[in-house]
Amino acid sequence: MRGSYDGGYVLMVGPEMIPNTLDAVIEKGVIISAMKNKHVVVIPYPAQGHVIPLMEAARCFTSNGLKVTFVNTEFTHKQVMSAWSDQQDGENGLMQMVCITDELEPGDNREDFGKLTETMSILGPNKLEELTEDINKVNDEKITCIIADYCMGWVIRVAQKMGIRQATFCPSSAAVLALTMNVQKLMDDEVIDCNGLPLKDQMVQLSTTMPSMDPANFAWACTGNPVTNQIIFDIMTRDGKEAAEASDYIICNSNMELEPGAFSLFPNMLPIGPLLSTTRSAKQAGHFWKADTTCQNWLDQQPACSVIYVAFGSVTIFDQNQCEELALGLELTNKPFLWVVRPGSTKYVYPSGYMDRVSSHGKIVSWAPQQEVLNHPSVACFMSHCGWNSIMEGVSNGVPFLCWPYFADQFFNTTYIRDIWKTGLGLNKDETGIVTRVEIKSKVEQLLSNKIVKENALDLQEKVMDSLQAGNSSYNNLAVEVIPTF
Incomplete structure (x- = not known):
């Protein structure tokens, strides 16, 4: 009607x-x-x-x-x-x-x-x-x-x-x-x-x-x-x-x-x-962009707890320098990654040969069905701007965070993750205000080797979902x- x-x-x-x-x-x-x-x-x-x-x-x-x-x-x-x-x-x-x-x-x-x-x-x-x-x-x-x-x-x-x-x-x-x-x-x-x-x-x-x-x-x-x-x-x-x-x-x-x-x-x-469509086995509504539905099939082909999921919400904008450091940092981890590059978020030009080099283990999409992605067993961690929706979705799936706040409440949200719940680590900027490729690689390695953070995330997930x-x-x-x- x-x-x-x-x-x-x-x-x-x-x-x-x-x-x-x-x-x-x-x-x-x-x-x-x-x-x-x-x-x-x-x-x-x-x-x-x-x-x-x-x-x-x-x-x-x-x-x-x-x-x-x-x-x-x-x-x-x-x-x-x-x-x-x-x-x-x-x-x-x-x-x-x-x-x-x-x-x-x-x-x-x-x-x-x-x-x-x-x-x-x-x-x-x-x-x-x-x-x-x-x-x-x-x-x-x-x-x-x-x-x-x-x-x-x-x-x-x-x-x-x-x-x-x-x-x-x-x-x-x-x-x-x-x-x-x-x-x-x-x-x-x-x-x-x-x-x-x-x-x-x-x-x-x-x-x-x-x-x-x-x-x-x-x-x-x-x-x-x-x-x-x-x-x-x-x-x-x-x-x-x-x-x-x-x-x-x-x-x-x-x-x-x-x-x-x-x-x-x-x-x-x-x-x-948490208000989640996945608890009802339904698809989330309210997105401004169509999600790339090939994410699920790609995740199915990755080992359990191996994928770095990278998404910065609907407002974050990075310049060319920061995008390049992020791209090269993900490459340096030598881990599978799923990176969401939102329409209009950047006019970034990838380094020469980059897409060929990461084609075997990296996937870049314009928008993702995030709740379904975070619920997938292949996802190891969530590199996030720490918007509250993303936090609720990550916490509800027991996923550790790499915190990269952009503005507004995201900085305080990071405090919850890093200092109170202890379910993630923060990414630090250098003296020029850039999160470098070396910092990205280092923090990914620290997070994925930290069993306590993962246990904290799973424990918090159980409590939250029980509510x-x-x-x-x-x-x-x-x-x-x-x-x-x-």
């Missing part, structure tokens, strides 16, 4: 296409009967790392009987729909995909998050209100709750104006949201100034149960661009704090085993992660605490 709202496209996905993420605490038929008149609107921030986890949350909602309207920007909607290879229509579907305009021009740079955020916060409320009214006119199930990314505080204001319940979704670590909620205290304690810039060269703790943080590596302070720093600071302190304080619930794609300190500090944050079982933390937070109240 296809229709349109405000120039957007609608995809209906039947519940039979979406297997249960969690076993029902009570009889499934009873849950679906209770959820029959529940209809939630779900709105992510229009960035890859935000769309994927909220899409997974939405599919969890539908598998438990809720009707979901998933709202992307028009630009993002087209990307998601074109890359979603297993999309199917269903007459009795519980999820519809719709879109609203982001108000940018076709040629505008949608990775200019400052302009995108400001434009949407000014013009988006009227669009969303109109969309909500239109949906209610043509649906027997009126909208009962709006669930918004914590970067979309203006959505919460629309929900309040229309008298609809609201919930905030945090796609990053709970620690990042906890940091956002403590900005005023950090300013009062003269740790940062009113623009979020560090005033002290010392580590700080939000509480004695949380790891220390370096103010220079706060999520808004480490992009390398002062203008971008300010934009991220404004978004987090304005929208994030407002959304969290106004919402009936804060749900987080994290896990109590990973961040006990952050969840103890803010008990109203409910971890429901999804009936009666345990993530399971209960989603199926018992949150879903019935929508």
